[in-house]
Every structure is written in C-alpha cells, then in structure tokens.
Amino acid sequence: MPAHSPATANPLDRERAHLASSRAALRAMREDVQALDIRDVTGNWVNAAILAREIDDRIKALADLADTPLFFGRLDFLHAPGADLAEGSEGERFYIGRRHVHDHDGDPMVIDWRAPVSQSFYRASKKDPLDVGLRRRFGYTGGELTAYEDEHLTDPEEQTGTSALLAAEIERPRVGPMRDIVATIQPEQDEIVRADVHGTVCVQGAPGTGKTAVGLHRVAYLLYAHRERLARTGTLVVGPNRSFLQYIEQVLPALGELDVAQATVEELVAHVPLRGQDSPEAAGLKGDARMAEVLRRAVRSGITMPTEGCVVVRGSRRWRVASYELEEIVRELMNRDIRYGAAQAALPQRIAHAVLVKMEQASEAPDDRVQDAVARSASVKATAKALWPPVDPAKLVLRLLSDPEFLARCAEGLLTPEEQAVVLWPRPGRSVKTAAWTPADAVLVDEARDLVERTPSLGHVVLDEAQDLSPMQYRAVGRRCTTGSATVLGDIAQGTTPWSTDTWATALEHLGKPGSRVEELTTGFRVPGEVIEYASLLLPEIAPDLAPATSIRDTADSLAIRRVAPVTGATGAEDASALDAACALAPATPPALTDAVVEACVAALGHEGSTGLIAADARIPVLAAALEAAGLPFLDPGSETSADARLTLVPASLAKGLEYDYVVLDEPAAIVDGEADLRTGLRRLYVCLTRAVSGLTVLHARPLPEALAL
Structure with missing residues (x-):
C-alpha cells in the first residue's frame, strides 16, 4: 500500500498523520460528489430527480463523523495478495475502517471492513495467521487516535492474551443509541455476518453475545457484496417495538447504509385500525398456524359450481358454454391452488377460450382480440362473478370473527367448538372501520390478503427478537422474503409471549425457510x-x-x-x-x-x-x-x-x-x-x-x- 503519511520517529505520530491524511481524502471524495453537474446528463426530469437523490445519498454516506474512528485496525501482510509465497514477495499494509477511502490517484487509504481483504482482521490468529504478520488495533478518545496495540501473529515467542484495546472498546460507556461493533467483531460473529446472501441464517444468542449487532452488520455486508441485487429488491429490519427500532436506527447509517427500511410486525400488517386487545388465550389461538387453513377455506367459501350454462352473443350467432364445461374450468383453477385473485382474473379468459374453441369448430377464425372481447362481455363477466366472487380480505375476516356459523364451517376439524368460541369477537363487528380490531386480527387480514394477491418479496429481511412471534406472525414476515433470504435473531430463553417458540426448527418452518442453518452464540461480550x-x-x-x-x-x-x-x-x-x-x-x-x-x-x-x-x-x-x-x-x-x-x-x-x-x-x-x-x-x-x-x-x-x- 502506498505511503500517505510522512516518516517520523514516533509510530503513533505516523498513525495520526495517516488518520489526518485519510480524513482529508474523505473530504475530497465528498467535495468531488458535491461538485458534480448533472444539468445536461439526464434526458428528463424524472431521471434527473432520481440521479439527484442518489447523489444526495452518496454525499450523506461520505460524511466524516468527527467522534467516530475512521479506521480502527491495520493489517501488515507477509506477502502481496495472490503472490506465490515461495517468491518472498513483499507484503502490503491495509488500514481497516468503516468505509473505503482513496487518495486523488485512486490508491486505497482505508479499506472497508466488508472487503474480502478485511476478513483477516477478524479471523487471523496465532493458530492460523492467514499470512498476517502484524495486526494493529487503535484506541481512540472521541475521534482522536490515542493508542495502538500490536499482535505479531507469526512470532512464536509472543504470548497471546485478551486485547486491552478490544476490551476497552467493548466496555466503553454507552450513552445514546446502539453503536456499531465493526472494531470488535469476533471470528464466530464474522462468519455469520459474511454468510451467503442466498441462505437464511438463524442465530440463537444468549444475552450480550451481540446477535442484534451481528444481524445489522450482516445487512451492511450484504449491501456491500450484493448492492445491485438488494438495491433492486430491498432490505428490511423487523423489530419487536418502535422503541427498539429507535435504539438501533443509527447503526446502519454510521456504516454508510441509508436505505434499509425498519418496521415492527404490527406496522407490516397495518391494514385495519387497531382498537381492541385480545386475551392471551384468544391471541394465542388467532396466532396458531391452524388459522392459515381456516382462512384459506374462508377465502374459497364463496366459490360455487354452475347450475346453468353461459350464453355469449356475437353478431347473429349465440355460443353456449354448458354448465359441466364451466364446472371443469372452475375445478381446474381450484386444483391449481393459485392465488384467489389470479384465478378470479383468469376465469373470464378461460370461459372466453371455451367460446373460441366452439367458434373454430364452426369454421370461424377468431383471434386474441375476439377472446378479449368475449371475456369482457356482460354475460361472461356476470357468470365469472357468480362462480368466483371477489373477496375483500378485511371484510372476510370481519365476517369470520363475527359469524359463528361461518367460522364453524371454515374451522370444522381444525378448531374445537370451545376454541371457536374464544376466537369469536365478544361483539360482532359492524364494519371494517368501526370494528374492534386487535393486533392478532390484523395478522389474519394480512394472511387473507396474501391468499387473494401475492405479497411482494424483498431481497433480505432481518427479524430480531424472533422468539416472541406467533406462527401466523412468522408467516407474515416470511411472505416478505419468499424469494429472498432472512437473518433470524433471538433467544429461546427470552421468549415472553404466550405463543413464543420453543424450537427454531418449528419457527423456521412457519417462516417458510425450513432446514435453514442455525448458529448459536454463547460467549458474551457485553454482560459481565x-x-x-x-x-x-x-x-x-x-x-x-x-x-x-x-x-x-x-x-x-x-x-x-x-x-x-x-x-x-x-x-x-x-x-x-x-x-x-x-x-x-x-x-x-x-x-x-x-x-x-x-x-x-x-x-x-x-x-x-x-x-x-x-x-x-x-x-x-x-x-x-x-x-x-x-x-x-x-x-x-x-x-x-x-x-x-x-x-x-x-x-x-x-x-x-x-x-x-x-x-x-x-x-x-x-x-x-x-x-x-x-x-x-x-x-x-x-x-x-x-x-x-x-x-x-x-x-x-x-x-x-x-x-x-x-
């Protein structure tokens, strides 16, 4: 790595000089972005607004936080990366920090902690030095570099022990929101942080093991390693309550990541106004996985089989689709088990296609425009609506929780009569707007919405304090990452809801990620x-x-x-x-x-x-x-x-x-x-x-x- 600081006799002075040079380089990087002129770059105002927002985000990400160390470690490699170790090539030096910083020539002055070369800072040891000759940790007071500590990983004479600077950073007093832990990530934590984006990881962590911080740093790492993919699909952090989210909300911005959404489960499923509160027994039953099948039956309860055919008039001709043909179409859609709304949209086209087949058999030559016209005809639309009526998810759940007979039909063989009585509202709801919806009811509405229309999937979801979720809440979160991955964080011993999970295997099954990798953190770093x-x-x-x-x-x-x-x-x-x-x-x-x-x-x-x-x-x-x-x-x-x-x-x-x-x-x-x-x-x-x-x-x-x- 090129030298960017003057040679002085005092190593601490040299490091301070490099810190000053790095901060100056970061300011220059920010000023370069601020000086960009995009007036003649974009073709329209929409693209200009998007580009301006991206530039603004880049400027924010390059902010130099005065009281936050720009780099916290240094690696001196014995050989150049990729070099033949037998050649005896001279190694390189890298400073490890929160973000990448380069000089005016493009040479790196600070390496992002997420870069592949930085992995050695967290995982190198006396037993496996990973070609690292020297690992240096830095101590700071505020933003000022005040100390350093060296580990000669290839020196057999040097005794190893707990790093004093590492311990000081872990024990540093906490005032204000949660801080990042980039300077103190341990090898077992780093392995989880850098796990592949395609797999879901579940972390069972005892108090003080840093599981929340690991989950947040995993998001930051994935955004670094797979930025284009996750920028397109989105990322989300789900926490137990708004106070918790406010406590952790500064961690990702401090790492330069500004576009990660945060929400509670209640905020994810906020489809109806919450005015009521369930008893623990009622909330537990509404959160039971059996309710998913109850809702599936309820959504499909309005589907009926035809008793008469459908007649379509085209010019002077009348075309009839017999009732048995209509029944075959309806049953075929039911057996495919596709979303209710998708089947509802497909039914008129299926009926119209049956009409076109009859037209072709009569030697006519209809095309797609004719099929669309038939599908939009009054008779076909009326038949389709009668056979496969539209469903409003909130109104459906309102009926399910208010109508004992309807609930009994949908829950037959799933819920006992006693359980049905617990699930029912004490007072029937009159309308969606005035009903006494509870948090557990809102999750049922979310399930019903997904049965009607697929919930959009994100690229990655972090679910913290996951042990407290009900099976139906797991399903609600899982719908947000059906085509993506998840990081599940929790501690079975800290489950404090009546429906809290007892095994991660069961929780992952409800989440839609069965067989996912489960890691256990048992070494505490924060709690004495x-x-x-x-x-x-x-x-x-x-x-x-x-x-x-x-x-x-x-x-x-x-x-x-x-x-x-x-x-x-x-x-x-x-x-x-x-x-x-x-x-x-x-x-x-x-x-x-x-x-x-x-x-x-x-x-x-x-x-x-x-x-x-x-x-x-x-x-x-x-x-x-x-x-x-x-x-x-x-x-x-x-x-x-x-x-x-x-x-x-x-x-x-x-x-x-x-x-x-x-x-x-x-x-x-x-x-x-x-x-x-x-x-x-x-x-x-x-x-x-x-x-x-x-x-x-x-x-x-x-x-x-x-x-x-x-």
Missing part, C-alpha cells in the same frame, strides 16, 4: 460474567435445553443484591423469615423500596455512561413521580441521545434488546407477577437481569424467585 451467571440460574426453569452463557468479562463487584425493609424499622440485615412475615402485612410496594431505588439511581449516575431503571410496568408511574420529586431527569426507552439525560425509565415489557452501562432493577417479584404465568414471568425477569453492561443493582422488598435466592 457475574451478572450473566446470576441470570442463568433461571435457565433450568425457562429454557432447560439451552447451555448457560459465558462471558469474556470478569468484572469485579458488577452485581449487587439488596433487600429493602418493607416496614419502618426493619433493615436489610434482619432475619429473612422476619422480613417474609413483614412482607405479608406490608404493602406490595413500600415507600422504602421506592426511596432505595432513587438512591441507587443517583449512585449509578455517579459513574460514566448510561443508567437504566427497569421495573414492572405497573410500577412505572410510581417511580416516575419519585424521580421527578428527586429532581432526576429521565427519558423513555428509544429516545436516548448523547445530549440528553443519562437515566432511562424502562418498563419491563420494553426492556428486551436494550442495554445500559448500569441497571437498577426494581422488585423482581413484581416483574414476574406482571405476566400471565410463572414461566413467562421468569423469562421476562431473565431479560431484565441481562441489560447491564457494567453493573447491576437488584432491589427488592418481597422474596426473590426461588431460583435466585442466595
């Missing part, structure tokens, strides 16, 4: 070992088939568990049995606990980084009032920015996927009680316990769940 070991005590009860996660971080004093006296005069040091007795008499949420939680938040805010106060949803108003009374500003999940307060008040139901440097966890028993059953409650608690990056403080007045009792 002491914290993940404590949370893993719940695994035998919530996910007995999963192995406990481990952590590379052995942070001392990262976990504190404190019992707060539920009544005045009691102390945390009192006999446990006395406290249990007091709990039976005291309020479920004594003021002493709230006061202790506020004090713990003040203590956590004394450290650098972000603090999350996680509590049962029912406790949020009480804690919000207490924080306001104490003068502690706080944010809602997903609204964090580096310029705002460092404390976030997090309902337990929204904690999934979020991370904070320090977490104060309020009353675990209340979190468990907030769910429909014990197992779901313990899974919710497992999620909340594993949100801390540096320290976790658990405060409780009531007894802890048995598995966590120390």
Whole structure:
C-alpha cells in the first residue's frame, strides 16, 4: 500500500498523520460528489430527480463523523495478495475502517471492513495467521487516535492474551443509541455476518453475545457484496417495538447504509385500525398456524359450481358454454391452488377460450382480440362473478370473527367448538372501520390478503427478537422474503409471549425457510460474567435445553443484591423469615423500596455512561413521580441521545434488546407477577437481569424467585 503519511520517529505520530491524511481524502471524495453537474446528463426530469437523490445519498454516506474512528485496525501482510509465497514477495499494509477511502490517484487509504481483504482482521490468529504478520488495533478518545496495540501473529515467542484495546472498546460507556461493533467483531460473529446472501441464517444468542449487532452488520455486508441485487429488491429490519427500532436506527447509517427500511410486525400488517386487545388465550389461538387453513377455506367459501350454462352473443350467432364445461374450468383453477385473485382474473379468459374453441369448430377464425372481447362481455363477466366472487380480505375476516356459523364451517376439524368460541369477537363487528380490531386480527387480514394477491418479496429481511412471534406472525414476515433470504435473531430463553417458540426448527418452518442453518452464540461480550451467571440460574426453569452463557468479562463487584425493609424499622440485615412475615402485612410496594431505588439511581449516575431503571410496568408511574420529586431527569426507552439525560425509565415489557452501562432493577417479584404465568414471568425477569453492561443493582422488598435466592 502506498505511503500517505510522512516518516517520523514516533509510530503513533505516523498513525495520526495517516488518520489526518485519510480524513482529508474523505473530504475530497465528498467535495468531488458535491461538485458534480448533472444539468445536461439526464434526458428528463424524472431521471434527473432520481440521479439527484442518489447523489444526495452518496454525499450523506461520505460524511466524516468527527467522534467516530475512521479506521480502527491495520493489517501488515507477509506477502502481496495472490503472490506465490515461495517468491518472498513483499507484503502490503491495509488500514481497516468503516468505509473505503482513496487518495486523488485512486490508491486505497482505508479499506472497508466488508472487503474480502478485511476478513483477516477478524479471523487471523496465532493458530492460523492467514499470512498476517502484524495486526494493529487503535484506541481512540472521541475521534482522536490515542493508542495502538500490536499482535505479531507469526512470532512464536509472543504470548497471546485478551486485547486491552478490544476490551476497552467493548466496555466503553454507552450513552445514546446502539453503536456499531465493526472494531470488535469476533471470528464466530464474522462468519455469520459474511454468510451467503442466498441462505437464511438463524442465530440463537444468549444475552450480550451481540446477535442484534451481528444481524445489522450482516445487512451492511450484504449491501456491500450484493448492492445491485438488494438495491433492486430491498432490505428490511423487523423489530419487536418502535422503541427498539429507535435504539438501533443509527447503526446502519454510521456504516454508510441509508436505505434499509425498519418496521415492527404490527406496522407490516397495518391494514385495519387497531382498537381492541385480545386475551392471551384468544391471541394465542388467532396466532396458531391452524388459522392459515381456516382462512384459506374462508377465502374459497364463496366459490360455487354452475347450475346453468353461459350464453355469449356475437353478431347473429349465440355460443353456449354448458354448465359441466364451466364446472371443469372452475375445478381446474381450484386444483391449481393459485392465488384467489389470479384465478378470479383468469376465469373470464378461460370461459372466453371455451367460446373460441366452439367458434373454430364452426369454421370461424377468431383471434386474441375476439377472446378479449368475449371475456369482457356482460354475460361472461356476470357468470365469472357468480362462480368466483371477489373477496375483500378485511371484510372476510370481519365476517369470520363475527359469524359463528361461518367460522364453524371454515374451522370444522381444525378448531374445537370451545376454541371457536374464544376466537369469536365478544361483539360482532359492524364494519371494517368501526370494528374492534386487535393486533392478532390484523395478522389474519394480512394472511387473507396474501391468499387473494401475492405479497411482494424483498431481497433480505432481518427479524430480531424472533422468539416472541406467533406462527401466523412468522408467516407474515416470511411472505416478505419468499424469494429472498432472512437473518433470524433471538433467544429461546427470552421468549415472553404466550405463543413464543420453543424450537427454531418449528419457527423456521412457519417462516417458510425450513432446514435453514442455525448458529448459536454463547460467549458474551457485553454482560459481565457475574451478572450473566446470576441470570442463568433461571435457565433450568425457562429454557432447560439451552447451555448457560459465558462471558469474556470478569468484572469485579458488577452485581449487587439488596433487600429493602418493607416496614419502618426493619433493615436489610434482619432475619429473612422476619422480613417474609413483614412482607405479608406490608404493602406490595413500600415507600422504602421506592426511596432505595432513587438512591441507587443517583449512585449509578455517579459513574460514566448510561443508567437504566427497569421495573414492572405497573410500577412505572410510581417511580416516575419519585424521580421527578428527586429532581432526576429521565427519558423513555428509544429516545436516548448523547445530549440528553443519562437515566432511562424502562418498563419491563420494553426492556428486551436494550442495554445500559448500569441497571437498577426494581422488585423482581413484581416483574414476574406482571405476566400471565410463572414461566413467562421468569423469562421476562431473565431479560431484565441481562441489560447491564457494567453493573447491576437488584432491589427488592418481597422474596426473590426461588431460583435466585442466595
């Protein structure tokens, strides 16, 4: 690689000079794009607008983020790429960063982390150096290069160990939205990131293993390696809620990718206005895979067999298609099992074709224009409509959920009468606009729409927190990538819905990607070992088939568990049995606990980084009032920015996927009680316990769940 920095005695100064030169080159690249004149390039205003938008996106992608390192590593190869190793050719040097940067001659100054040559930065090791003589990592404070660390991978005398700079980057305090992890990707993560675009990958990842970041970086990699294809077909990230999507939304733009859509499942299926809420039992049944067949029957329920023929008048001639011929056409379309709407459009043409055959048998010579005219004739259109009537998906589902007799016909042999009674609305819906639609109902409407008309497919879909989806929700997401691929991310142990999946094989079957590759990440990089070991005590009860996660971080004093006296005069040091007795008499949420939680938040805010106060949803108003009374500003999940307060008040139901440097966890028993059953409650608690990056403080007045009792 050509030298772009002056030779000085201090290696750190040389690296800083290269950083300055690289930033200058990036500015020049951006200025070149800004200077483009497209006034006489395009032939019309439409092409001009498209090109202008692409140029604007390119300018945004070339922005130099002052507080973000432009490159984070360096590779010194022993030989030139592709050279015969026996020739002893001199190797090359590459700086690895977030995006490609070249000088005015086109020579690379920084190599994109997604380029093939960059793979060695993540996968080279003492055991397999991949022809890398030196791997250098850089340390930054803000955007300033302050340190470097070398690994001589071919030196047998050099001892290997955990990289101090790598550990520092992993443990760097988190303020604001989620960051990218390009500087810290591990070999097992890199293998998933660079998996082929044609295959679907499912990642089972314990808390802190970086599965969400891996999924987002996989999108960035695929857009780099297959940009033309994915620019044409589109990419999508599906998250569990809008707060989660706001938390991760800056990762891809920081990597230069601006055109990746983000949505929740509810937003994907937003065909009807949501006004109602199902009971867990009703939502579970509506999300059951059996409902797909119920809907298929409902969509086809209006198809009828003819009782009389169809007569077409052409000039002075009358042509008749007998009822048995019409029945053959209808049954043939039914047996093909094509989309209902496609068959509906094909039926008039099939009837018209039968008429043309009769015309030809009568020695006439009709052409395609005659067939089209016959298909559009009033008699053919009326016959087709009577045999294969149009279907409005929302109105169909409205009828299905409001009409017991119609549901019984469509669900015969699939749902028991008791299950049908649960699925039916308590009050029949009068119209699509006024009905009390629920989120589960909207998924049924989406299924019905796809039965009528095919849902467009994207090139790649990332589905995060996938363990919480129902079979029907999996089908809804799968429809968006029928001709594309998917990255499925989740953790069976964190499933907190009544219908959460117990096996990835079943989930992938519903998604339409059976037999896809499943990878498991068990090494944690974010959650301290002491914290993940404590949370893993719940695994035998919530996910007995999963192995406990481990952590590379052995942070001392990262976990504190404190019992707060539920009544005045009691102390945390009192006999446990006395406290249990007091709990039976005291309020479920004594003021002493709230006061202790506020004090713990003040203590956590004394450290650098972000603090999350996680509590049962029912406790949020009480804690919000207490924080306001104490003068502690706080944010809602997903609204964090580096310029705002460092404390976030997090309902337990929204904690999934979020991370904070320090977490104060309020009353675990209340979190468990907030769910429909014990197992779901313990899974919710497992999620909340594993949100801390540096320290976790658990405060409780009531007894802890048995598995966590120390």
